Amino acid sequence: MTHKKQWMPLIIAILLGTCIGLGTLLIQEKNKLAETSYASSVKKAAPSVVNIYTQTESPKRILEHNNDPRTINLGSGVIMSKKGYILTNYHVVQNASHIVIGLHDDRQAEARLIGSDPATDLAVLKIDLPNLTPIELGNSQTIQVGDKILAIGNPFGIGQTVTAGIISAKARNSIGLHSHENFLQTDAAINPGNSGGALVNLKGQLIGISSAIYSSTGGSQGIGFATPVNDALKIMTQLIKYGKVTRSYLGMDTRKINQQLAKSLDLPVDHGLLVSNVIQQSPADKAGIEVGDIIVKIDNIPSTNPFETRQRIANMKPGSVISLLGVRGQQSYQANIKLEKQPIMQHSIN
Missing domain, CATH: 2.40.10.120 (Thrombin, subunit H)
Structure with a gap:
């Protein structure tokens, strides 16, 4: 009996080691399969x-x-x-x-x-049908440039098709397709008919809605754009609840100031947003904002990126009042501005 007890720790250690070894092999084989096939993600x-x-x-x-x-x-x-x-x-x-x-x-x-x-x-x-399979949601915030992805859609009406690629870039916001852009860029083939389809990660989770391509031929040339799922979910929630999306706006176009721009234009500061256009009768116009002003802070938050500033303003409720710190000439000023509902397809930056 004592002899058996002496061998028990060794037997347990061997069994444990075998289990760990088999588990490691299974994980390695699964990873190899993922490198050679996207079948499980597509399924x-x-x-x-x-x-x-x-x-x-x-x-x-x-x-x-x-x-x-x-x-x-x-x-x-x-x-x-x-x-x-x-x-x-x-x-x-x-x-x-x-x-x-x-x-x-x-x-x-x-x-x-x-x-x-x-x-x-x-x-x-x-649609009103039973036994539907909703897609599992991913997180577009955690996506990195270089991540492998799949595009699933119905190109040219030939039937469901899967293409593979990577995330080529994030936060593309100056494409000029829509007034609110924050695209993921991918080299996965996206063609006419793919619009509205899924961009998924290798876990089969939705990370974007395929939206557009950059092409001189009308077909895929390796530059496709998708709306990040996190953005799409916010829009979807409002559309289901209200049937439309309501945004606020200031009504001005701005340009990011850097040291080179500040030096070339002899600006008094080397940071902030330079106002290049003010829409008549917009909240910015009513508050007295002028072309050439420099927006330094909004609600005490530094304004350094036109896109981020526009998004922050858009997400506020119409009627909200913001505090804007600006510079005109050599003088700084502070203005309280009441935001208004953004007109349909408004193209202003802020």
């Missing part, structure tokens, strides 16, 4: 990506007395909840008289438009 995410078919009336074809004045457009969407909410691009469903959703399991259903936001090119649809 997880694909059932949540839908094809969208829209029918629009064409006034031109009506005037030409065409017997069938309807046009069929194609796009993609992502199932966001078991209740049937689908996130897609606004341009996919713009002016649509009928919207039909094609699911991964070959079911079809007519969808209704819940709300749209042209400023970010997002829209929310709803």
